[in-house]
Structure formats: structure tokens, C-alpha cells
Amino acid sequence: MEKKGIFDNPRNLKILLAALYILCFVSFAAELLIHKHTYFDWEKWPLFYGSYGFISCVMLVLVAKYIVRPLIMRDEDFYDR
């Protein structure tokens, strides 16, 4: 039985993505408005959390893809041979 899901309509996906971009911006703007209580100096940098999260994820994926995978990937029957 075929069913129609909400993401079969490309418009909904676009709305979701737009919401993500807006929320990112809102979280950045909100940071500027509050008074900061922090433990470390680097937490005071504007957009520290956002950029750290973004860079972490990009680094994570790139390192996993281009450095870790070539080192560790083997055929599925590696141990059975």
C-alpha cells in the first residue's frame, strides 16, 4: 500500500529548511541580548557555541570520511576468510 508522506511534497522540506536557518539566526541574535555567565574566556566570544558545533560536525565528518574510513574499512567477510 502506497502512502503519501509529508516530505513527498518538496514544499514542506523547503519550509523545514527555512525554519532551521531562521532558528539558527534567532539563537545567534538571542545570544547578543543576554548577559553572559561563563566559566571559560572563549565562551564569551560571539557565536562561540554555534561555530564550535558547526566546525566540530564538519571536521568530524571529513576526518571520518577521508582519514578514518580508508584506514579501517574492509570487506564484510574480512574475518571469515
Add this chain to the structure above:
Amino acid sequence: MIDNFPPFAVFYLGSLLVLLTKGRIRNTILVAVPVISFILLTNVDAGKYLEYSFLDYTLNLYRVDKLSSVFGYAFLIISVAIAFYGFHVKNNKEYVIGLIYAGSGLGAVFAGDLLTLYFFWEVMTIASTFIIWNGKTKDCIQAGFRYFLFHLAGGLILLFGIILYISETGSTEFVHMGWTDLATGLIMLGFGVNAAWPLLHTWLVDAYPKGSFLGTVMLTVFTTKTAIYTLARGFSGEELLIVVGAVMTAFPIFYAVLVNDLRKVLSYSLINQLGFMVAGIGVGTTLAINGAVGQAFVHIMFKSLLFMGMGAVFYRTGKINATDLGGLYKYMPWTTVFTIVGALTISTFPFFSAFVTKSMILSSIAHEGYGIVWLTLVFASAGVLHHSGIKIPYFAFFSHDSGLRPKEAPWNMLVAMGFLAGLNILLGIYPAPLINILPYEVSYNPYTLGHVIYQYQLLLFSILAFTLLLRSGVYPAEIRAINLDFDYFYRKAGTIFMKFEDNYILPCFNFFKKLFFESIPSLLNYLTKDPVKLIYRVLEDEPMGDDGIKMQGWLIGWSVFVVTVFLVIYLLVFMHF
């Protein structure tokens, strides 16, 4: 007396009853066992019960205090959910073993001394091995053996440490010990094997993804969290643990990006979560211990939820690899929703339970000024969001249409998942019940405006990174393959040992086996079989064997014959007189 009835005894009894019943009665027992234990536990005052004497040592079967109770409550709550999750399973075997396994977990947590702890520790190892074997494929059987060997070794290290410790201190009581000498070091290492420390972690990612849909959920709860309890009890404030914990949070996330089997992704993610707890225990302040213990509590709830979600997918489709799944949200909408709640919780979104406890751990680490560790843990948090928060629901339920058209999970699975999802949201919005049962009285409010905004910023930008990587095609496609882990070395060493054994040791044994079990017996046999024929043979010049082959050692035959004759005469003479 009835108040002091320990939970493990209820579970062992329940296991026996489950063995004898089926259908609705069995299901009622499955729910009743943890519920009754829970009521008993809430009514018992802190203290030591059921002390007994063994080899001149006083042992203690049931020690109730705040630390052991948190783990007790968590184990009992999750046992109710797991009971529901498998209502429709006709075969009792998994539940009979499961109740012994869970009961032993409870026994270990409430054990007041090291010998009792060790007993339950080993029963858990055996029971969990049987649960893995219940997956029934060839892969499961082999992984079960590897798992068993690993834990046997860990258990022996622990036993050795315990014996040394008792002989040094003369005390069996399990209290805070710290790493001071060889004995305590070995005990800590023994606990570390079950806590999946780096390089000792391979049993977890090897065996857990191979269980049945129900067995894997059971496995992920008890062994590792008991280890977390023992570390919190015995080794809080041990600085080495901070480093170990930080490594545990960071390295598995690289694997989790690449691994195709979604339950394996969750297994790596499990190590990452344990890392947060181990690091918190290492810091050892009251806030950090509260954070670590609270994290263990909520982790049991949300990790089981995620494993249940993937278990439901596995149960309905028979597939669990990211490459085979996708587009299921249309067909399993409730499973999708509950899995997403689990994913949001593990990602520590504000207003979900883990946000409260993980914030405690991170704050305590920042408060003590461990900058690099803090950065590692925040990096790992972004990583968690990426692999457990996004990858799991995305590849299972969205992504491309896999062509699979499964039915929604059975009602009882949905009840179990819904219960846990609700609990995670409830404890996120209203964390007071959880904070009240934590070991120490510490006032901590995670919901400051700044903290919530920072957390959202971290998570939203991480999602942004994932989205952009995916849409630009940089995100690595899942590939059917295995990714080598440290067990490469164990397994390679195992293969080399087996080859050495085959080529050198086995031939030696074979030689002796042939000598003692074939050559000598057959000679003796031959000599005693048929004396008349023997005489013929001996008298012949060139004796022949039964098969026509020339008898090589017929001279020996001669001498034996002569000796035998003498012996017979000697015996006759003696017996006569």
C-alpha cells in the same frame, strides 16, 4: 522481614515462574516482578540487610543507600518497559534468562561486599552470553563466544584484585577505595572492562548489535550501568577516569559516522554516553557524581528507547542496515515519533531529561577548570547529536524510499516506547523527582536563559552542518563493509595462536595421544586377546599380524609371553597355598 526482601530474589523467583507459565499469566508475572520489587524498595529504609557469614567474612546481600537506590530504581523502571516490549514473544527463553540477568544486575548494585558483588557480576556474564546466543545466527554464536571470553578475562582480573584487596585490608566491604596499589588497580580494571573502556570496548560493539530485537534492549541496560555504579562507588574522584572518560566520548563518534548497522551506531553511541559518566565520576565533586549518576538513570531510559525503536524496525522489516532502510515514517509513524523523542533526548535538547544531567557533568568539569576535557566533551556532544540524534532517525525513517512497506510495530512495543518517551519529556520539564533521588543534596538549575540559548545554538548549528554536508553530497554514503576496531588485534592474535597451536602444539598432543591411547593399549590388547593364537604366533618363525602385516615387535611378544606364564604359575601357587 518482607520489607527486606531483596529485588534480586524477586527476579530469580519470577524467572522460575516465567519458566512454568505462558501467555497472559507470563506477561502478568513479567510486569508484576519489577513492580513488586519497586514497592518493596521504596518501603525499605537505608541500611544493611541480610548479612551472613562466609569463610569467616561477614557478607552483605542487601545494602540500601542513595547511590545503590538510584540504579535500583532505574533497573526496575526499565524492566517494566522491557516486559511490555516483548509481550507478543511466545518463546519464554529470553525472559527466563533476562530476569536472571536483570536480577543479578540488581543483586550487584545492592551487594554490600566485594564477594557478593563478584558472584552477581559473573552470573550477569553468563546470563548475558545466553541472551546473545539467543540471536541464533552463526554470527551471534561466534560473537557470544568472543563476548564470553572477554568478560571471563575481565572477571578473573576483578577476582584477583578482590582477593589481593581482602588479604591486604582484611575487609570485604565494598566502599570507596581509590586507585592506591595493585589490588585496587586490578579491581578498577575489572570494572573498566564492563564499562567498555577504550581498547577494552570491543565486546560491546561486537556483540550488542547481534542480539534479537528484544535481547539487545536487555543487554544495553545492565552490564555497563552496573560497571558505572561500581566505579562511582569505588573510584569517584580518580583523575585518570577524567581522561579515560573524555577519550570514550570522542573516539566512538568517528565510528558512528561510518557504521552501516544502525544498532551498531547506537552501540558506539553507548560508549560515548558512558564516557560522559566516567568523566563525571573522575571529577568526583558532589555535583559531578550527581550528574554522572543522573546521566546513568536517564541514559537507561533514552538509550533503551532508541534501541527499542531500532528493534521495532528490525522486527518488522528484518533489516537494520542504513543502506537497506529509509522512508519508513509513513508506515511506522508512532515508532518514528518515539525514536525522535529518544534522539532529541540523547542530543540533550533543553526540556528533555538528559539536558539536566549532562549539564551537571559539563558544569562540574568547567567548574574544576578542565578546559581541554570540557572542549572534548562539547565536541562529543555535537557528535552525539550528529550520529544518534540525526543519523538514526534520518536513515531509518526518512532518507530515500527503501521500498519497504512494513506494518506499524505491535501495540505492546508502542506502549513500552511511549512510556519511556513520556518519562524523558516529563523528567526534562520537571526534573525534581530525579534530582531528589540523586546521592547528594546539590542545588543546580540547568534552565538559566543563557544556558538554554547556548545549548540551542550548539545544536542548531550542528544540525545546519549536517544538512549542508548532506545536501552538498559531501556526507559519506553508507557502505556495506566492516570497519576494523581494536578487536582486530585480539582476533588476529587469536588466529595466529590457533595456527601455532595447529602446527606445533596439536601434533605433540597427537603423538602422546596415539602413544598412550592407541599404540600401548592395542599392544596390551593384542597380548591378552587370544592366548592360544599368541602361542602359535610366538612359536612361528615369522609371525604375521591379523591383517597380514609382519609383526615388528614379536620379540617383545615372546618376553611378555614368558613373563605371563611365570605370573600365572606364581599366582596359581600362591592362591593354592
